[in-house]
Amino acid sequence: MIPQEIIRRKRDGDELDPADIRSFIAALAAGQLSEGQIGAFAMAVWFKGMSREEIVALTLAMADSGDRLQWTDIDRPIADKHSTGGVGDNVSLMLAPIAAACGLAVPMISGRGLGHTGGTLDKLESIPGYRITPDADLFPKVVKQVGCAIIGQTGALAPADGRLYAVRDVTATVDSIPLITASILSKKLAAGLQTLVLDVKVGNGAFMADRAQAEILAQSLVEVANGAGVRTSALITDMNQPLADAAGNAVEMRNCLDFLAGGKADTRLEAVVLAFAAEMLVKSGIAASSEDGEGMARRALSSGKAAEVFARMVSMLGGPADLLENPGRYLARAPVEKPVLAARSGWLAACDARGIGVSVIDLGGGRRHPADRIDHRVGFSELLSLGTRVTAGEPIALVHAANDAAAERAAAALAAHYRITEDSPKLTPVISSRI
Incomplete structure (x- = not known):
């Protein structure tokens, strides 16, 4: 197997043989490919795509690159x-x-x-x-x-x-x-x-x-x-x-x-x-x-x-046996809790869900870099659903933060992530289709 030939064929839009895909992935798993070769292969796939047969072959080759779990002694469906x-x-x-x-x-x-x-x-x-x-x-x-x-x-x-x-x-x-x-x-x-x-x-x-x-x-x-x-x-x-x-x-x-x-x-x-x-x-x-x-x-x-x-x-798996009975004993709470208040009366019509996720990261509840430590205490709770009627000054969420300054920033950010309208919104079904 010559890696650059496989990369060239995919770059040119050819359909790869399953045996070639297996060989390429085996070499990748064994550390025999350079990052340049792996990146070139990924970019060729990004531009040229893959047929369904190629994707199946790639998936199986990656699954076979390590151990496969066996459940022969369990009589339940897996x-x-x-x-x-x-x-x-x-x-x-x-x-x-x-x-x-x-x-x-x-x-x-x-x-x-x-x-x-x-x-x-x-x-x-x-x-x-x-x-x-x-x-x-x-x-x-x-x-x-x-x-x-x-x-x-x-x-x-x-x-x-x-x-x-x-x-x-x-x-x-x-x-x-x-x-x-x-x-x-x-x-x-x-x-x-x-x-x-x-x-x-x-x-x-x-x-x-x-x-x-x-x-x-x-x-x-x-x-x-x-x-x-x-x-x-x-x-x-x-x-x-x-x-x-x-x-x-x-x-x-x-x-x-x-x-x-x-x-x-x-x-x-x-x-x-x-x-x-x-x-x-x-x-x-x-x-x-x-x-x-x-x-x-x-x-x-x-x-x-x-x-x-x-x-x-x-x-x-090592956790407390009485977690359900005594969650407050084990799940740490942030030292600062601050309500987020509705800026006006009306209906919660839309929100920036991605922005809310980013705000959790800003509080310390997610990572900017892979090595970052997470503050498990922080985040938002009591979030009201879209379609809820609110009154100005009414809480729409509760911020959990490590300090007052972080709580103030997060509360302002969360309020800005929501749009309040005079009319009741038409909401998207939570489950739209099955495939």
């Missing part, structure tokens, strides 16, 4: 969910234990915050003692005994993706649909999944702000995953406002615990969580229809079974 990222998107935290309570095994390998979007691992690290990188024996043990485990990617899973992504990040090739598809799915294939559901976000708080592009990405992900042997579907969901009524780390964890206790009924967040639970159960053959699946998920919540699964997962 399922997972992935989100393309949003603000106030803590769905995974509740979805995994709900799905497990309904009979699925969910080995969920999650990520940290990326750009303005929050990361599931950062939220979990607000729990004292929780191990996001357990040893190789503990992860399958928790999945088998509890039904779910949410952890971070290890270096042994799809290592080629890690090196390719690092180069893409500095060569302006992140937003290539073939490369996004292979990056997401290679890690999921390496996790040994049988079924997968995808949450493809669209809106001003998503990476895909344009609906047409979101649909193209969703279609690519679904077709490639199914082509690689994993039963997969996708829901396109709205990210023109935070999904939960909180954005941050510990504040979203408290939101999660409230949800599992039944405190977030009839919200946009509940609609998304239950829809994905139903989709997972139907795809895995446990539920006959979406209605049946949603009913099972609701019963897992109302009975307390999902909360029990979550508590057991946290305890087995």
Whole structure:
């Protein structure tokens, strides 16, 4: 295999043979390619694209670049969910234990915050003692005994993706649909999944702000995953406002615990969580229809079974056994809490969801550089939903900050992210389509 020949053929728009793709990715994983060669390959793909067959071959080659998890000793269907990222998107935290309570095994390998979007691992690290990188024996043990485990990617899973992504990040090739598809799915294939559901976000708080592009990405992900042997579907969901009524780390964890206790009924967040639970159960053959699946998920919540699964997962992964009973003992609170007041009376008609995510970073709740330490205490809570009628001077959110100056800046920024109108707005459905 001559790397520059593969790069040249893709540069010229040729379709690459699967064997050549496998050879290139094997060399990448083995450290035999220069960053220049990797960047040239990524740029050629960015400009020329890839056929569906090429993307399947790339995904499989990246998945095979490291270990593949095996679940032969678990008699439950193996399922997972992935989100393309949003603000106030803590769905995974509740979805995994709900799905497990309904009979699925969910080995969920999650990520940290990326750009303005929050990361599931950062939220979990607000729990004292929780191990996001357990040893190789503990992860399958928790999945088998509890039904779910949410952890971070290890270096042994799809290592080629890690090196390719690092180069893409500095060569302006992140937003290539073939490369996004292979990056997401290679890690999921390496996790040994049988079924997968995808949450493809669209809106001003998503990476895909344009609906047409979101649909193209969703279609690519679904077709490639199914082509690689994993039963997969996708829901396109709205990210023109935070999904939960909180954005941050510990504040979203408290939101999660409230949800599992039944405190977030009839919200946009509940609609998304239950829809994905139903989709997972139907795809895995446990539920006959979406209605049946949603009913099972609701019963897992109302009975307390999902909360029990979550508590057991946290305890087995090193967190406190009584987190659900005593969240205030473990989830640190910021020293300053300041209400954000409506500047005028009217309807909350629109907001800059991306701006809210950036404001969380400004508070210290996200990273500007990979090595930055996160302040898990900070963020926003009690965020009112769009379509809410407010009176001038009424709180529309609560800032959690490390000091008074940061709280003042964040409150002013958040108020500026919302538009208040005299007329009631027409809102986008939280789930717009299924692919």
